[in-house]
Amino acid sequence: MKSKNQATAKSMTRRHARGEVWVWLSAAGMLTTVLMLVGLLVLVTVNGLSALWPRSIHEFEMTDGSKALGELTKRNKEKAGTQIKTGNRDLYGIDFKWLEESEIQNQQLPDDVYVLERLEHGQFVGYLSDLKLLGQPALNNENKHSEFKRALVTMSAKRDELNRWSDEMADLNQNVESLRLALIDTKENSERWQRLREESISDETEFEVLRAKVESFRVELMTQKVVMTDVNGRIKEIALFQILRSYQPNQMSWFSRLGLYGKRMSELITEAPREANTEGGLFPAIFGTAIMVIIMSIFTMPLGVIAAVYLREYAKEGFLVRLVRITVNNLAGVPSIVYGMFGLGFFVYGIGGTIDEWFFSNRLPSPTFGTGGLLWASLTMALLTMPVVIVATEEGLSAVPKGLREGSLALGATKLQTLLRVVLPMSMPGMLTGLILAIARAAGEVAPLMLVGVAKLAANLVVDDVFPYFHPERKFMHLGFHIYDVGFQSPNVEAAIPMVFVTTLLLLVMVLGLSGTAMVLRQRMRSRYTSGAF
Amino acid sequence: MDVNHDLEKASQEERPQSEEGPAIEVEGLNLYYGANQALKDISLKIPHRQVTAFIGPSGCGKSTFLRCFNRMNDLLDIVRMDGIIRLDGMNVFDEACDVIELRRRVGMVFQKSNPFPMSIYENVVYGLRIAGVRDKAILDEAVERSLKGAALWTEVKERLKDSALGLSGGQMQRLCIARAIAVNPDVILMDEPCSALDPIATAKVEELILELKNQYTVVIVTHNMQQAGRVADLTAFMYLGELIEYDRTEVIFTRPSQRHTEDYVTGRFG
Numbered sequence: 119m120k121s122k123n124q125a126t127a128k129s130m131t132r133r134h135a136r137g138e139v140w141v142w143l144s145a146a147g148m149l150t151t152v153l154m155l156v157g158l159l160v161l162v163t164v165n166g167l168s169a170l171w172p173r174s175i176h177e178f179e180m181t182d183g184s185k186a187l188g189e190l191t192k193r194n195k196e197k198a199g200t201q202i203k204t205g206n207r208d209l210y211g212i213d214f215k216w217l218e219e220s221e222i223q224n225q226q227l228p229d230d231v232y233v234l235e236r237l238e239h240g241q242f243v244g245y246l247s248d249l250k251l252l253g254q255p256a257l258n259n260e261n262k263h264s265e266f267k268r269a270l271v272t273m274s275a276k277r278d279e280l281n282r283w284s285d286e287m288a289d290l291n292q293n294v295e296s297l298r299l300a301l302i303d304t305k306e307n308s309e310r311w312q313r314l315r316e317e318s319i320s321d322e323t324e325f326e327v328l329r330a331k332v333e334s335f336r337v338e339l340m341t342q343k344v345v346m347t348d349v350n351g352r353i354k355e356i357a358l359f360q361i362l363r364s365y366q367p368n369q370m371s372w373f374s375r376l377g378l379y380g381k382r383m384s385e386l387i388t389e390a391p392r393e394a395n396t397e398g399g400l401f402p403a404i405f406g407t408a409i410m411v412i413i414m415s416i417f418t419m420p421l422g423v424i425a426a427v428y429l430r431e432y433a434k435e436g437f438l439v440r441l442v443r444i445t446v447n448n449l450a451g452v453p454s455i456v457y458g459m460f461g462l463g464f465f466v467y468g469i470g471g472t473i474d475e476w477f478f479s480n481r482l483p484s485p486t487f488g489t490g491g492l493l494w495a496s497l498t499m500a501l502l503t504m505p506v507v508i509v510a511t512e513e514g515l516s517a518v519p520k521g522l523r524e525g526s527l528a529l530g531a532t533k534l535q536t537l538l539r540v541v542l543p544m545s546m547p548g549m550l551t552g553l554i555l556a557i558a559r560a561a562g563e564v565a566p567l568m569l570v571g572v573a574k575l576a577a578n579l580v581v582d583d584v585f586p587y588f589h590p591e592r593k594f595m596h597l598g599f600h601i602y603d604v605g606f607q608s609p610n611v612e613a614a615i616p617m618v619f620v621t622t623l624l625l626l627v628m629v630l631g632l633s634g635t636a637m638v639l640r641q642r643m644r645s646r647y648t649s650g651a652f
Numbered sequence: 653m654d655v656n657h658d659l660e661k662a663s664q665e666e667r668p669q670s671e672e673g674p675a676i677e678v679e680g681l682n683l684y685y686g687a688n689q690a691l692k693d694i695s696l697k698i699p700h701r702q703v704t705a706f707i708g709p710s711g712c713g714k715s716t717f718l719r720c721f722n723r724m725n726d727l728l729d730i731v732r733m734d735g736i737i738r739l740d741g742m743n744v745f746d747e748a749c750d751v752i753e754l755r756r757r758v759g760m761v762f763q764k765s766n767p768f769p770m771s772i773y774e775n776v777v778y779g780l781r782i783a784g785v786r787d788k789a790i791l792d793e794a795v796e797r798s799l800k801g802a803a804l805w806t807e808v809k810e811r812l813k814d815s816a817l818g819l820s821g822g823q824m825q826r827l828c829i830a831r832a833i834a835v836n837p838d839v840i841l842m843d844e845p846c847s848a849l850d851p852i853a854t855a856k857v858e859e860l861i862l863e864l865k866n867q868y869t870v871v872i873v874t875h876n877m878q879q880a881g882r883v884a885d886l887t888a889f890m891y892l893g894e895l896i897e898y899d900r901t902e903v904i905f906t907r908p909s910q911r912h913t914e915d916y917v918t919g920r921f922g
């Protein structure tokens with residue numbers, strides 16, 4: 119008997135011990151998750167932040183006598199190889215080069231090496247040899263660096279001028295197009311028709327004049343060149359017009375590097391992309407993402423809240439309401455591409471097509487609303503995020519104590535007054551939770567957007583200075599799609615990797631920023647409604 | 653029943669004013685929660701400007717009864733009622749009786765204090781605002797009058813704009829009373845208003861109740877017999893949905909006519 123008791127006791131302790139194992143296991147599980155998350159954030163942050171840092175340029179002398187020049191990017195320990203980014207895509211065809219470490223004879227940081235950021239073909243890395251201003255070569259050696267610098271400054275002013283003219287041309291073009299549409303609507307040969315026609319012709323001529331001027335100016339600018347040599351002495355003439363920035367990284371102090379880094383960062387968020395999106399800024403994508411999320415919120419919040427209020431406060435609890443609730447809950451799990459299909463079929467082709475037929479028939483067959491655009495994308499996203507808002511709002515509503523509702527009703531308030539003055543304000547934290555989740559989801563979804571309005575490169579922003587200033591029918595750019603496009607669709611994937619990280623980081627920052635704001639708001643509300651009871 | 657006779661005497665003795673007849677008159681009230689009958693054929697008369705207490709073991713239907721006076725039971729779909737409750741002669745269950753109007757005339761204070769998550773000021777003027785009063789002078793006047801009436805003015809007059817949720821439990825309950833009297837009701841219903849309060853806060857609220865009866869008809873539910881003894885002029889003892897006995901408080905506590913009542917007030921059961 120006694121031994122049996124002891125055995126039971128023992129097995130019990132063992133079971134306890136095993137219970138402890140489960141605790142450890144679940145803790146390990148949680149730790150893994152946290153580590154993975156932290157790892158992800160660190161990877162994206164480090165890669166994203168360091169992508170724009172101006173690094174030093176190394177020169178390598180190989181045993182076979184050839185040389186290589188570039189910034190260090192990767193090492194492969196097993197193969198004892200070093201990868202450098204050589205730039206000069208136009209000369210070598212690729213941007214990167216692997217060097218066998220055993221073949222490296224000498225490695226140094228040459229002082230006078232230049233990095234040129236160009237409009238096309240990516241960076242040029244090499245040495246300044248000569249300047250060819252207006253076709254005439256040669257300057258004596260001492261002055262060439264400062265001359266080059268000065269020439270670039272002049273050129274940048276001229277480029278601004280050229281850009282101004284281009285803008286003017288775009289405006290004229292727009293005028294001509296709207297006049298063309300107006301002409302279609304006006305009775306032929308009427309007085310108004312004549313006037314419009316004259317205006318149109320004069321605009322067209324003006325446009326042609328400007329174009330000729332721009333062309334000749336461009337040709338003239340293209341004659342100003344700089345002669346560079348690569349590390350092995352190959353000569354490359356580069357038009358100054360092509361050069362956006364030149365710097366000599368190996369001469370730069372940490373502070374001037376930081377300055378350049380800051381400039382690049384601000385360009386990144388204020389400028390438009392270049393070269394198949396792999397270079398330049400991300401402004402249109404940032405703007406597009408933000409405005410899509412905002413319009414989505416404007417649609418999804420009121421509708422979701424009203425639906426939740428009806429379900430929770432007015433609808434009689436029963437089979438139908440339960441069915442609707444289950445449906446709503448499950449809608450949140452429908453694959454997003456399905457929403458994309460629905461948006462394409464219903465919004466774009468259905469509603470958009472009808473709008474075109476009714477109001478924009480003179481522009482057909484080229485569609486106005488009958489093609490993907492910001493409005494349809496936002497509506498599709500609103501639909502996609504609505505279940506989240508409904509569920510969160512319902513939770514918020516049900517968290518309002520019954521006593522408060524009764525208190526209000528007992529003072530002679532109607533149900534609607536109680537709802538508007540007590541219940542809705544108090545369920546604000548719940549609604550904001552819904553908004554946070556909706557924003558996070560909408561900003562991150564890419565698949566449905568590809569069907570209903572995102573563009574690899576949108577020519578115009580949805581907001582501009584042309585009446586009516588806001589063009590919800592236009593296509594827009596989106597950070598999430600940008601990541602996919604740059605990372606997997608660009609001709610030069612390896613060179614685009616830094617851009618992918620930068621974009622990813624920005625997307626993360628944006629989502630966190632948007633939902634962070636909502637979170638702070640929610641916290642404020644919460645403390646307003648719960649502070650210091652008893 | 654000589655109860656009603658007694659009642660009339662009581663009201664005539666202390667209130668010789670214009671208000672003729674009882675403030676509230678209940679006749680043959682039955683109430684069912686689904687199939688479960690919670691109030692059984694209750695009839696009584698509640699006089700003007702007196703404190704009437706309902707006592708009885710928990711679950712006997714005190715709250716349910718109280719909530720009939722301002723038709724709070726309407727909120728529940730499963731409730732069925734028959735009988736008559738007259739408020740100054742008008743049947744509250746009548747089609748013609750507007751429930752919003754009724755609730756303005758019959759204020760209610762709940763067991764768990766329920767101030768709105770707004771400022772003290774906004775809590776007090778809530779009933780006026782929803783009635784459409786916008787005039788700041790009227791609102792300000794109502795706040796001062798009500799808070800004074802609820803013996804809270806000196807404590808909060810410096811912080812009317814602060815959140816009501818920062819008050820103590822007792823202050824919150826008095827704020828709820830102020831909120832109820834801000835709309836100038838005739839009757840104030842209180843459902844165990846002190847059950848969540850400490851003794852000092854309880855004493856203050858009881859004092860306030862005695863104060864209130866100079867202007868309002870007060871009906872209070874309590875499970876605390878000492879409290880009923882201290883504040884009530886009349887006491888009704890309920891048991892299992894029935895009104896067992898209703899009389900002057902001192903009669904109920906000293907020489908009740910029913911065995912049940914005696915057992916309950918002497919603590920032999922309940």
Ligand SMILES: Nc1ncnc2c1ncn2[C@@H]1O[C@H](COP(=O)(O)OP(=O)(O)O)[C@@H](O)[C@H]1O
Nearest residue numbers: 685690708709710711712713714715716717728
């Ligand atoms: N919402 C409700 N639904 C169903 N039955 C209820 C409800 N509220 C109260 N009851 C029942 O009615 C009876 C009286 O309850 P109540 O009036 O709250 O009693 P008291 O306030 O005297 O404690 C109890 O038996 C209770 O179970």
Ligand SMILES: [Mg+2]
Nearest residue numbers: 714715716843
């Ligand atoms: Mg009760």
